[in-house]
Amino acid sequence: MAGTTSSLILFFILAATTTALSIGNPIPHSNKRVSLISTTKYKFGNRYRPRPQSNSVKGPTSERLLDFFNGTDLQWFGNISVGTPPQTFTVRTACGAACINQRQFNASASSTFADQNKSTTFTFGTAFGVTPPPVNGTFNLTVNLITETVSVVGLTAHKHEMFLITDSKPIPLDVPFDGIMGMSPGSPFFQAAKAPRSLFGMLFTPHDKGGEGELTMGGVDRTKFKSPLVFSPVVKGDEWVLQSLGVAVNGKTSSVLNTSFPVIFDTGTSNMLFAKDIALEIYGMISPDIVPNEDVPGTFGIACDRIPSLPAEIDITFPGTSVSGREPFNLTLPSSELSVGPFADKPDICQTLINVADQPNLNLVGLSVFKHYYTAWDMDALQIGFSPNGF
Numbered sequence: 001m002a003g004t005t006s007s008l009i010l011f012f013i014l015a016a017t018t019t020a021l022s023i024g025n026p027i028p029h030s031n032k033r034v035s036l037i038s039t040t041k042y043k044f045g046n047r048y049r050p051r052p053q054s055n056s057v058k059g060p061t062s063e064r065l066l067d068f069f070n071g072t073d074l075q076w077f078g079n080i081s082v083g084t085p086p087q088t089f090t091v092r093t094a095c096g097a098a099c100i101n102q103r104q105f106n107a108s109a110s111s112t113f114a115d116q117n118k119s120t121t122f123t124f125g126t127a128f129g130v131t132p133p134p135v136n137g138t139f140n141l142t143v144n145l146i147t148e149t150v151s152v153v154g155l156t157a158h159k160h161e162m163f164l165i166t167d168s169k170p171i172p173l174d175v176p177f178d179g180i181m182g183m184s185p186g187s188p189f190f191q192a193a194k195a196p197r198s199l200f201g202m203l204f205t206p207h208d209k210g211g212e213g214e215l216t217m218g219g220v221d222r223t224k225f226k227s228p229l230v231f232s233p234v235v236k237g238d239e240w241v242l243q244s245l246g247v248a249v250n251g252k253t254s255s256v257l258n259t260s261f262p263v264i265f266d267t268g269t270s271n272m273l274f275a276k277d278i279a280l281e282i283y284g285m286i287s288p289d290i291v292p293n294e295d296v297p298g299t300f301g302i303a304c305d306r307i308p309s310l311p312a313e314i315d316i317t318f319p320g321t322s323v324s325g326r327e328p329f330n331l332t333l334p335s336s337e338l339s340v341g342p343f344a345d346k347p348d349i350c351q352t353l354i355n356v357a358d359q360p361n362l363n364l365v366g367l368s369v370f371k372h373y374y375t376a377w378d379m380d381a382l383q384i385g386f387s388p389n390g391f
Contacts, residue, residue, distance in 0.1 A: 060219025083110030269366030
């Protein structure tokens with residue numbers, strides 16, 4: 001056993017960037033929504049590779065998630081344990097932020113701790129809802145590579161690689177979780193833990209519906225959705241990226257929106273990010289009064305008293321898979337998602353949910369979409385499935 005210093009825990013960190021993907025001719029916007037009347041049969045892809053089951057876990061296992069709510073739904077987080085004997089921490093899935101006032105991992109108390117003596121630095125941008133980002137827009141984390149025993153929702157991996165945060169600049173955010181849990185399509189955790197499947201399901205319950213969510217590992221919780229899951233294929237094997245076929249606003253599209261572009265799916269993001277031309281086109285079709293907030297670059301806002309009267313239903317179309325009959329379908333954001341909440345320094349102006357990315361062709365959807373759907377993240381068949389959760 002090496003080392004005695006305590007550090008903030010950083011678990012399974014992964015990048016959330018993408019590059020532009022080659023696209024074909026645009027496909028007309030779909031009129032099909034993922035709805036409770038879908039007749040697609042529920043099953044998973046035919047590329048399923050059987051995994052040996054552990055002695056203790058014979059099927060999917062689930063863990064409760066809690067909602068970090070600050071005027072709007074921001075993140076959901078749950079427990080993991082690290083070390084021997086286990087030390088419990090809270091993490092958010094695919095998180096992109098450091099934390100303060102968090103529990104510290106005590107390396108000297110664990111008999112399975114092994115320092116790999118490799119340090120590196122991660123740089124990334126982050127913010128929560130209307131919380132402004134750092135002055136330069138980024139955080140810098142210094143981390144140290146270790147191996148440890150890690151348990152997540154009843155699955156345990158031994159000698160698993162992870163990082164400990166040893167330094168953070170600037171001052172990290174004050175949030176109710178201790179670290180970061182990322183699960184990219186290539187995550188080795190499921191194989192290391194001998195999960196029944198390299199598959200996980202997620203439910204995010206909005207604050208006004210109780211605020212609890214659920215993470216299921218090794219499968220999905222079929223009691224949490226009624227209609228069949230509809231799948232779309234992942235187009236970049238190391239990231240959860242789907243190829244959108246277009247966008248419609250209040251049932252209408254345009255030449256700018258009726259084009260194909262890649263979209264990152266990230267449960268660690270509260271809002272949405274779109275390329276500037278797409279974001280401006282969507283806002284222009286909602287209201288010309290939605291304007292940039294120069295105090296927080298990349299954000300937009302409108303007078304809060306205008307929000308209730310604005311129809312702002314957004315459909316994003318995706319291709320189906322052979323499991324889904326290959327029929328395109330829409331993921332729908334209701335008008336209620338338009339406002340993220342008032343800006344901290346402008347209480348009469350509400351931030352709108354779409355931000356403009358500072359990278360070209362970066363498009364990303366987050367929890368504003370996911371909290372309306374049960375999602376199945378299938379690493380074996382490289383696809384994501386959706387079914388309305390009724391919220």
